[in-house]
Amino acid sequence: MLRLHTYFRSSAAFRVRIALHLKGLEFEAVPVHLLRGGGEQHTPDYRAKNPLGTVPTLIDNAATLTQSLAMIEYLDETHPQPPLMPADALDRARVRALAQTIACDIHPLNNLRVLNYLKDVMGADQTARDTWYRHWVENGLAGVESLLANDARTGLFCHGDAPTLADCCLLPQVFNARRLNCDLSAMPVIARIVGQCEAVAAFQRAMPGVQVDAPLDPAT
Amino acid sequence: MLRLHTYFRSSAAFRVRIALHLKGLEFEAVPVHLLRGGGEQHTPDYRAKNPLGTVPTLIDNAATLTQSLAMIEYLDETHPQPPLMPADALDRARVRALAQTIACDIHPLNNLRVLNYLKDVMGADQTARDTWYRHWVENGLAGVESLLANDARTGLFCHGDAPTLADCCLLPQVFNARRLNCDLSAMPVIARIVGQCEAVAAFQRAMPGVQVDAPLDPAT
Helix, strand or coil: CEEEEECCCCHHHHHHHHHHHHCCCCCEEEECCCCHHHCHHHCHHHHHHCCCCCCCEEEECCEEEECHHHHHHHHHHHCCCCCCCCCCHHHHHHHHHHHHHHHHHHHHHCCHHHHHHHHHCCCCCHHHHHHHHHHHHHHHHHHHHHHHHCCCCECCCCCECCCCHHHHHHHHHHHHHHHCCCCCCCCHHHHHHHHHHHCCHHHHHHCHHHCCCCCCCCCC | CEEEEECCCCHHHHHHHHHHHHCCCCCEEEECCCCHHHCHHHCHHHHHHCCCCCCCEEEECCEEEECHHHHHHHHHHHCCCCCCCCCCHHHHHHHHHHHHHHHHHHHHHCCHHHHHHHHHCCCCCHHHHHHHHHHHHHHHHHHHHHHHHCCCCECCCCCECCCCHHHHHHHHHHHHHHHCCCCCCCCHHHHHHHHHHHCCHHHHHHCHHHCCCCCCCCCC
16 A cells, blocks of 8 residues: 655655656555644654655555655665666666756755745745746756756657656656746757656556646645 | 876865775775866876766776766676665665765865865965855754764664765865864764774875875875
8 A cells, every 4th residue: 555645746755756656556646734733744643754854654554764865776776667767778878867966956945944944944935046046947947958968868758768867857847947937048948858758648547737736726 | 907097185085985995895096186287187098088077087997987876886786795785775875965065065166176166266375265165064064963863774884884985085075174273063973974084094005195106295
C-alpha cells in the first residue's frame, strides 16, 4: 500500500505524483495543508514521519521515505516499468543532473518556508520577494534550457522520447514559474517539452488543480 | 582521464573529492576561483561546460557532468568498488534522502551566490546573513540528526559501517557549519559520524585546507 502525504501546490509532491501516475500505481493521497493552522507539516505527528517537516512523505507499507527524488528513484527500482531512468550510466548522470539542477539549484530558494523567512524575518516586501523568486527561477531555468538545447540526447522529452525523472521535475518547476509570471520567453526547448508533458494523462492527473485538496476556487 | 573543476571551499566539490578518493581514483584538479575576477565560474569557457556556472564540473574523457550527487552516483556505477550506495532499494532511498536533505534542503540556501544576493540586492548586513545561514543549517541538520538517531540502519557512518553518498555530503556541510559557528551541540550522532569520517584518509585528502588552490594563509 502506497500512501503519499501531499499538498496540491507543493512542487516536490507534484513530482512524485507524476511518477506514481506514470508507473500506473494506485496510492492514497493524504493532504498536508502547508498554510492552515500554522502549517500541518509542523505537527508532532507529521514530524515523526518526516523530521524536516517537508512535503511529500511516501509510505510504502512499513517504510517511510523522504525527499522526492529519492522516492522517484525508489519507485523506479521497485516498479521498473515504464522506466524513468535510462540504462546507460552517463545518461543516468544526465537525467539526475537535470533533475538536481531543478531540485537543488532552483526550487529550494523559492519554496514557502524561504519566502516566509524573507517576509517575516528579513522584512522583504512582496516586490522584493517576487524579484528574488524570478531571479532564481529565470537564471536556473536558463541553465536547464542550455543543458537541453545543446545535447543531442534531448528528444520529445528531456532525455529521449519518453518521460524520465527529469520531466517529473521540469513540469512542476515551470508550472510554478508561470504562476509567478517568470519570463520564460527565451526557453523554447523547455516550452516544447512542457507542452509534451501536459499532453500526457499521467502528468495531467498530477496537476495541482485536480488534487483532492485543491480549493474549488482557484484564486484562494 | 578524470578531471574535476573544483574550488577548495566549495561544499559540492568537497563531496565529489571525497567520493573520488574513497574510490581510489586519480583525477586532475582544475581550480575555479569563485571570488577572483568576479568569479571564474562565470567565464564563457566555464559556462560552456557548466551552463549554471556552478562548481564542480566533472570531465570523464569526452563526457561532461554537472551536479555533485549525479557525479557521485555515476562514479559509483562506473567504479563499483568500494560501493557508496547500498544494494537494497529501501536502503538506497534512505542514503539518497540523507544526501538530498543536505544537498536540496540545506546547502542551496547558504552558498556563495545566495549570500551575495542577500548582500548586494537585498542589502542584508553581515548579522542578517549570518542569522540566515545558521537558521537553515541548524534546522536542516537537526532534521538529519533525527533521521540518523531514529534509524537502526545508522552505523559507524550514516548508513552502516562504511562510508556512503550520505557521508560524502555530511562532512562538507558540517565543516561549513563549524566555520560559521553554527550550534551543533544537540547533534551527537552527527558529531560521532563526522569524527569517524575525519579519521579516514579519503576524507582527509578531500578537505578544503589541503587542496592545491587553498591559500597558504587560512585566514584569507
